[in-house]
Structure formats: structure tokens, C-alpha cells
Amino acid sequence: MKVLIQGASIAGPVAAYWLHRRGFDVTVVERAPQLRKTGGHAIDLFGPAMDIAESMGILDQVMAHATGTKTITFHRPGARRPTHIDYRKLSSALSDRHVEIMRDDLSQIFYDAGKDAVEYLFDDHLTDIGEDGAVTFAHHASQRFDLVIGADGLHSGVRQLAFGDDSGNQEFLGAYLCVLSVPKSLAVDGEMIGFVDVDRTAMIYTADHLVDARAVFIFRPVKDFRYDHRDSAGQQRQLCDRFAGMSAEVDRWLDELGRTPAFYFDAVTQLQLTSWSRGRVALVGDAGYCPGPAVGGSTSLAVIGAYVLAGELHRASGDPTVGFDAYERVMHEPVIGARALAKSVARSILPSSRLGVRALIPAGQLISVLPTPLTAMLAGLNSKGLRLYDSIEVPQYASADV
Template sequence: MNERILISGASIAGLTLAHWLTRYGFRPTVVERAPRPRGGGNGVDVRDNAVEVAERMGIMPRVRALATDVHGMKFVDAADRPVARVDIRDPRSVEIMRGDLVALLGEAADAEIVSGDSIRELEQDDDGVRVTFEHAPARTFDLVVGADGMHSHVRRLAFGPEEEFVQHKDHYFAFADADAALGEDRWVTMFNTPGRMAGIYRSGNHAQAKAYFIFRSAPLDYDHRDVAEHKRLVSRVFGGETSWRTRELLDSALADPDFYFDALGQVHMDSWSKGRVVLVGDAAWCASPASGAGAELALVGAYRLAGELAAAGGDHRIAFARYDAVHRPLVEKKQQIGPNVRLMVPRTEGGRCVRDALVRLPLMKAVGAVERRVQGRNARPLPEYAPAW
């Protein structure tokens, strides 16, 4: 039956998968490099089929209770005067802070969770996968799942180096805690200079605000786990900026020990499985934060992977192929991120002026509303999986 399943990564995809595997009678173990869950984080959207997954897990009422209650994006000039606003509220979607969603999923996972450890080596054969850990003794599992993000170590061990699968999308971003007094309540306030954006995110239901920074750049050579280096990179780009409230936001962000920095990138793979190893979430298909679909894809993808394993009676060869076939069309759709980054980070001053003029047009708001309704109608109900035993 392939009961013993190791999941690397205790974030949205990994914890959702653990919940459903346990419900179907498997015995998942989750290993997470971080010693504790990461609180806060950015806002993520639970929408369309992801709402259905959360409802079936029984957590959707709490997701709604923890919603960020953000009305939209506001673009300002150097004097902090609003030049354009975009209402992003969508009745089909609930935005929640990533840390809040991960906490809910952790409560629902009902699985063995090993924190402060990670996989060092994988050796698979016809009978299982022997896993060597950084700290814990080696163990053998029937299957291993990489749910460890865009920089997946499991993907590197089982499939090959990162550069074969991760595509850089010309931008880097950072977020961290910020002084709430610097932004308007229930709005994401953004200030642009050519190729750069500094902003502040004010949730209506959270006292803590978030600073955001995005800048255009060719690929940079840095250690994605070195927070001190991340802070130096962002300081180098924004440290000389004296307009608006950029300096205050930067000082606040640099003081946050949980400062987060990464590239806007996408993961493209011909297959998400290799033998007894399979990937889920950003490790398999990261659509980049600009897509706004990370949580949706993670929740739905994990639900489908667990369901296909149950329906196949644990036969990973059948289940992995079905999982890939049914989930890939949604991934490919969401990876077409459109003008989101160009909207937030115009390349030139002229581009910023055009952006501000466009988002003020009533027609743009109407087009956005129609697009959201069409997407909602196109979302097909998820299957109810049943274990084949």
C-alpha cells in the first residue's frame, strides 16, 4: 500500500498533503528544516477550488475569521498623495496571512512532524527510499514527497540542479515587519521609481504591518538562506532612496529577524515524479508570487496527490501519473501571470504614468470584475476521492 510517506516541508502544500494522507489511512511524517513555524508572512489567496479543499478539511470558517480584510492597492507619489487605487476584493476569494494559514493547517495535519531537521541523501530502489537526515538516524520510507519550495532540496537530490528547472522572472522581492503608522489601514500602499517599488501592507485584522520591496534585476549570485546577505542586497538597491517613506520602511524591515527575500521565479518540469519521489507545491510548479496563485495551487495539488494515491490503493506509479495529468492544466494556466509585475513595477517613469492613468479608468475595473466572474464559473468541482481498500 506504500503507507509510510515522508514529506519534506511543513508549509501549505506539505501540511495539506499530510492531512489528507492521514485521513485516507496512510502514515505520513513531515520533516521541516526550520525549528519553528514561520509566523506572519505575506498575504495569500484561498480561492476557487482551494476554498472547496479548505471546506472539506473543516478549516474554512477559521480561514474567513482570520481574513486580512484588505480593500485594495493604492499608488502614491513622493508626497504620499494617492494617484490611483485598485479594489482587489473578490467574493470568491479569502486573503489570509501565510503564517495564519500554515498554523491552521498544522493543527489539521494530524501527522508526525519533525522540526529542525532536513534530508541529506535519498537512495531509492524497488522496495522503498532510504533517507539520511542531517540529525536524525536514517529511515526507510515507501515514498518521499518534496514540498520544500522553489529551492527544493528534494528536487535537487532526485531530479537535478536547480538551474535546470527554475526560470528567473527579472525581479526580486522582500517583505518584513513595518511600522503600521506608515500606511493606510486596509490598503497596500505602493510608491514607484523606475524599476523599483516600495510599499506597505496594512491588514484590517492584524496590528502588524508589512513592508514590501520589489526591484528589477538580472539573476544575482547569492545564498538564498543568508538573511544578512539578503538585507545587504535590498539596502544596496533602496538605501539611497529619499523619496516618500522608503527610508523609514527600509529601516523597519532591516530590523526584522524574519526578513524574507527571494527571486520572482517559476519552476517548469516535464514530470513531477521520479520513481518513488514526487514533488508538490512550489517545488514542482512555483508560479511566482506575482501570480497570486501559490496557496490555491498548493492546496488543490496536495488534495489531488493524496486523493490519487488513495484511489490507486497506494500504487505510486498509477497515482503519480494521474496527479500530474489532472493538476497540470491548472498549473499551466496560473503560470501565465500576465501584467501583474508590470502593473506594480513599471520599468520607466513613462510606464508609471500610463499605469496610473489606466487603473483610474472605470473600464479597467469592469474588465477585472468580469474576468473574476468568468474564472469562478470555469472552476470545476473537485472529485471526492475514496480509498481503494
């Protein structure tokens, strides 16, 4: 069976790899002229997603690209000295098996794992999907595919083509996320430095293998502004208005806006679709169930979803009705849990009062001083909170290597 996937970030390459392993003929189309290198931010890969990476034979590469963050240092208004948190202990409380890695690095690793067996079409995208599987590209000649998979992120073009008016079920979680590349000299190896205030947080970090550092801003706007995800100039003005004067260090990060080689800005938005398939089209990862950028573990959810989608389609011998239904049943509970967790995290990382700012740090300090086994045990009692992603049960699929 011929399968077309749109999107070559995380879910697309993972789905392509496993579909090929299970005997499908896979093509991936990507709008960008090459694999995206957007600057990106550090993401977390949790237990079940780590297991999938290991089964792909790429876990050593993933671990080799870990950011290596050891300490988080927070500054807050009115505090005479910063607060230091042991990031390694914090990570152990979140997951028994976990790595923090740059999104671009992980995307490259997943792409490399399957690029020799999968056809990739860059600098193109779909403009139409017919009910019979005939698809129209912006640049390449039209073709017919048995199945079409949208793995093209929160602003998915496949979702818009296949779901029409039903594609826009989104909930804005009240915040915006921005990441920009800044000189490495502004950061400290092994340390994430953050400034926390009411309704805004700014952080900076780097990694040994990076040639730059990443400044990350999460904030609630003081007043509504007309957000257009394509209007970089307007986004940068909003960012400066919100963070200028927060600290001398943050001002230095903002000074890089005019010369940064990579700038990312998006609303922290959660998709609320009740179904991720329509006919012979299915959605995977952020295209179908983005819990919210930076707050909902969407990368691990995308990896798991891509693996499950390939496994269920193989079990169903490629029948989209059976395979897609099974995929949605398996992923339903993890997606619902991720949505709830994302809303909670979005509230907690952006305190809405001075009291909230003061209360944000002590939990991290407590984890830093308690013995690691105790913090892991306490966190393990909450499978719907801190340990949500470690608790996802991924089906075992029979091997079917081609």
C-alpha cells in the same frame, strides 16, 4: 502505506491532512525548529482552494484571519495626488470567492487541522533518499517509507536529492521580492499604501490581528548582482541601494532593516520542470511548479496540488506509477496557465518606463468606478488571465475517512 513529506508550510500540511484522511500513515519532516514564522506576506486564496479549505472544516478560521484590506493607495512620480483603488471591487473582479490572508496564518491553520493525526519531526531534513524508499535524516534515525513527497518550496532539498542535475530547470523572471516586518504605526488599518516607479514598487499594509506591519519591495536590479538566498546582509545592501530616496515614507521603512524581527528576500523565479515525480518521490507546490513568488498564485496552486496528489494516490491504492501520473495529468494545464500568467503579472507590476508607470493605475481606477457585477462579468470572460485560478476544475474524490 507509510508516506514521508518534507516541508511544513502550505502544501505539506494540506497533503498530510488529506493523505491521512485517505488511510495513509503520514510523517512530515521540517528543517525549521518549529513552524516557520518568517514574517511572510499576504497571499491570495482563490475559489477552488477555498472550497478545499471549507471541506477541511477550517474556512471560518481562514476568513477570521483575512487582512481586511479595503483600499489601495498608489503614489507615483509627478502625480499631484495619490490614486485610490477600491480593493474589494478589485478582488471581486479576480474571483467570486477569494480571501487575502497572511501566509504564516494560513500555514498555522493548515498545520493545526491535521497535527493531532500526523507525526511532525521538526529541526531535521533528509540527506539521502534510496530507490527502495530508505531515507537518511540529518538527525533522526534512518527509516523506510513507501512514498516520499517534497513540499519544501522553491529551494527544495527533496528535488535536489531525487532529480539531481534535472532539478535546476528555473527561469528568473527578472525581479526580486523582499518583505520585512516594521512597526504597525507606519501603516494604516484597511489600507495598502504603495509607491510605484520605473522597475520598482514598494508597499506597506497591516491587519487588525497583526502586531506589526509588512513592507513589501519588488524590483528589478539596476545591474546584475551576485544573488545568494542565504546572504541576508548582501540582500539588505541591495535593497537599500535600490529604494533609498524613493520617498520619505519608504526611507522610514528601510530604517527598520537593522532591527526588523523578520526579513524575507528571494528572486522571483519560475520552475520549469516537465515532470514532478521520479520513482517513489513526488513534488508538490513550489517544490515542483513554483510559477514565481508574489506573481503567480502559487499558494492556491499548492493547496489544489496537495489535494489532488492525495486523491489520486488513493484512487491508485498507493501505486506511485499510476497515482503520480494521474496527479501530473490533472495539474498540467493549471501549472502551464500559472506560468504564463506569472510572466504577464511580473511585467505589469514593474513598469519599465514612465509611460508604463502612468498606464499601470487606470485599470484599477476603472474597476473601482464600474458596478461590481459588470467588472466580475468582464473578468470572467478571461479564464486564462484574471480568472485563471477560479477556473481550475478540481476532481471530486470519494470520501475515505479513516
